[in-house]
Structure formats: structure tokens, C-alpha cells
Amino acid sequence: MMSLCYHLSSFLKIFFAITLFNFFAILDIYAKPVFNAENAFKYLQKQCDFGPRNPNSQGHKKTRDFLIKELNKFSKNVFTQDFTFKSSKETLNLTNIIAVFGTNAKKRILLAAHWDTRPYADLDPDPKNRQTPIIGANDGASGVAVLLELARIFKSNPPPIQVIIVLFDGEDYGKTTKEMFLGSRFFAKNINKDWIPDYGILLDMVGDKDLNIYIEKNSLDFAPGVVELVWNKANELGLKNFHNKVGQAILDDHIPLLEIGIECIDIIDFNYPYWHTLNDTPDKCSPKSLETIGKLLLGLIYE
Numbered sequence: 001m002m003s004l005c006y007h008l009s010s011f012l013k014i015f016f017a018i019t020l021f022n023f024f025a026i027l028d029i030y031a032k033p034v035f036n037a038e039n040a041f042k043y044l045q046k047q048c049d050f051g052p053r054n055p056n057s058q059g060h061k062k063t064r065d066f067l068i069k070e071l072n073k074f075s076k077n078v079f080t081q082d083f084t085f086k087s088s089k090e091t092l093n094l095t096n097i098i099a100v101f102g103t104n105a106k107k108r109i110l111l112a113a114h115w116d117t118r119p120y121a122d123l124d125p126d127p128k129n130r131q132t133p134i135i136g137a138n139d140g141a142s143g144v145a146v147l148l149e150l151a152r153i154f155k156s157n158p159p160p161i162q163v164i165i166v167l168f169d170g171e172d173y174g175k176t177t178k179e180m181f182l183g184s185r186f187f188a189k190n191i192n193k194d195w196i197p198d199y200g201i202l203l204d205m206v207g208d209k210d211l212n213i214y215i216e217k218n219s220l221d222f223a224p225g226v227v228e229l230v231w232n233k234a235n236e237l238g239l240k241n242f243h244n245k246v247g248q249a250i251l252d253d254h255i256p257l258l259e260i261g262i263e264c265i266d267i268i269d270f271n272y273p274y275w276h277t278l279n280d281t282p283d284k285c286s287p288k289s290l291e292t293i294g295k296l297l298l299g300l301i302y303e
Contacts, residue, residue: 032302033157035294036149037287043145044137044207044290045282047115052133053140054119055092055173064095067115067167070148071099074155081190085170085182094169096183098195100162101154107161110200110264111150111297113143114171114183114253122175123276137282138272139172142207146293159301164195168253177251184253188260199226200264201300202254206293207285208269214247219265221249222258226265233299241292267293 050066051059071078077100085092097115117136121129147165154163170182206213213234220227234242248270257264274280 032298033153035153035291035298037291037294039152040145040149040290040294041282041285041287043148044141044285047141047144048135048137048282052119052135053115053117054133055094055116055170056090057119057133060116063115064097064169067097067144067148071097071151071165074151075099075101077101079192081183081186083186085173085179087174087179092170092173092182094182094186096169096187097167099151099165100195101151101165102159102162104160105162105194108164108197109161109301110164110166110195110197110257110262111147111203112166112168112184112200112253112257112264113147113203114140114168115144116140116169116172116183118172118276121276121278124278129278132278134276134278135281136172137280137285138205138207139275139280141282142205142285142290143203146203146206146290146297149290149294150297153298157302161301163301164197166195171253181251181253181256184256188256188262191260197262199223199229200254200257200262201226201230201297202252202257202264202266202268203293204252204266204268205272205275206267206269207289208272209284209286209289211241211269211286211289211292212271213242213267213269214245215243216252216266216268217246217249218251218255218258220246223263223265226263230265230267230296230300233303234296237295237299239292239296241289242296 050062053059053063079098081096117140168183174180252266254264254266
């Protein structure tokens with residue numbers, strides 16, 4: 001009898017150990033990944049280390065190569081759209097960079113940011129600086145940094161939906177809108193049918209230490225359902241940086257997508273005192289702000 005009880009006890013211990021192991025394994029599979037704010041900030045700093053990334057500059061070329069190489073670490077489906085644009089001053093060599101994650105195309109979202117920087121600090125308080133290219137830590141590097149960190153996460157935690165990451169070139173080149181949003185316009189005119197999403201989210205200027213995101217008016221007017229979805233998720237996650245108030249109407253890379261029928265919203269903090277100045281540097285940005293945006297996007301993707 002003692003021997004039977006001993007064997008039964010041993011069996012139950014093994015059974016419960018295996019059950020517990022399987023339980024935690026299942027939890028691990030379905031656990032939502034965590035956004036690494038410090039790693040995202042390193043991506044921001046890395047871009048700035050290349051210097052100004054205005055088209056045709058050395059920093060632009062080095063950053064292009066870095067972004068393609070980095071995304072290829074995380075996805076087997078990385079594409080480029082190389083194109084030229086003849087401006088009033090020069091012919092620009094430009095590249096949109098696209099990476100596809102996830103195989104479940106029943107639901108597909110597009111996440112975008114621009115990776116170029118402005119060729120002149122036209123709003124700098126010192127007039128002597130106004131023809132100097134900017135570093136663009138917030139206006140350029142911040143949105144890209146969030147998306148690179150998401151790409152890294154997608155490698156080890158394949159998303160349950162399909163995610164298209166698009167890095168637009170030539171957003172901030174011109175002094176008028178005729179010579180801006182060049183990459184998003186080219187993308188909209190030449191979009192692969194397999195990249196057309198259910199909806200899109202554009203990230204721009206999301207690294208500001210004092211991050212406050214208001215509802216961009218064009219987004220609300222032309223993609224109200226996406227605004228509602230995103231702001232509800234932000235509220236659910238307790239992200240206090242998102243305010244349920246309508247802000248400015250902003251011309252940005254989401255407009256060409258809206259014009260072809262893609263419901264895309266712009267997540268942007270336009271109240272940034274260093275915009276288009278030489279002071280748009282990494283010290284004005286915060287890992288915490290990048291984390292806020294990353295948490296939101298992970299919540300939408302892995303819900």
C-alpha cells in the first residue's frame with residue numbers, strides 16, 4: 001500500500017509539473033511583447049550620428065544603407081522604391097523602404113514614418129543658421145526609431161496580423177508643399193496591391209520629452225473610425241499623452257494615402273519649439289515618449 005501511494009504521489013508530481021510547464025509555455029506564446037524604450041532611443045541616436053539626412057547628402061546615403069540592412073535582420077520581405085525628383089535646384093535620388101511582417105493578410109495595417117531630414121533650419125532663431133541642414137532627432141528619427149524597434153520585436157514575436165512598415169523619403173525637402181511629401185506621393189501612385197492596408201498610422205515628431213498628442217484634424221475628417229480605434233486603445237492602456245481633443249489640420253505623409261482611399265491617421269506632436277531648427281537634437285527627446293507610442297502600437301497589433 002505504501003509503495004502504491006509513493007508511486008501515485010510521484011506520478012501526480014510529474015503530471016502537475018508537466019501541466020504547469022505547458023501552462024506557462026502557452027502563456028509565453030500568447031504574452032504581449034514589451035517595447036524596449038532604451039533600444040528605441042538607441043535607434044534614434046544612431047540615425048542622428050549619421051548627421052543630417054537630407055537627400056543627396058552623405059548622411060542620407062549612410063542612413064539608407066543602415067535602414068535597409070537593419071530591416072533585413074528582421075524580415076525576409078524588404079523592398080525599396082528608388083526614384084528621382086527634379087526640384088527647382090537639383091535632381092534628388094530618393095528611396096522608400098518597405099518591410100512586411102506576418103502572414104495573416106486577413107487583417108493588414110500600415111505603419112509609416114519619414115526618414116529624411118530638412119536641408120535647412122529655416123525656423124532657427126539665428127538667421128545665420130537658416131541654410132544649414134538639421135539633425136532632425138524628433139522630426140525624422142523618432143518615428144523611424146519606434147518602427148525599427150517594432151520590427152525587432154516582430155522577428156521574435158510574429159504579429160497575428162500583417163504589418164507593413166513604410167519609411168518615406170523626401171517628406172521634408174521643399175520650402176513649399178510642391179516639393180514635400182515626395183516619398184508618400186510616389187508610394188501612393190505605385191503601391192503594390194499586397195500593401196494596401198485596412199488602415200494606416202503615420203508617426204511624425206513623436207519623441208518630444210513633453211509629448212502631447214492631439215487628434216489631427218485631417219485624420220478625424222477623413223479617417224474617423226481609425227481615430228476612434230486608436231484613441232480608445234490609448235485610453236484603455238492609460239496613455240495620458242493622448243488627449244481627446246482636436247488639434248491642428250496638418251499636411252503630412254498621410255494625405256497622399258488618404259487621397260487614394262487608404263484611411264490613414266497622423267500621430268504627431270506639432271507643438272515642438274525646436275521644429276526646423278538646429279536644436280532638434282536627441283537631448284530634446286525621451287525614451288519614455290517613444291515607449292508611449294510603441295505601447296500603443298503593440299496594443300493595437302497584439303490585442
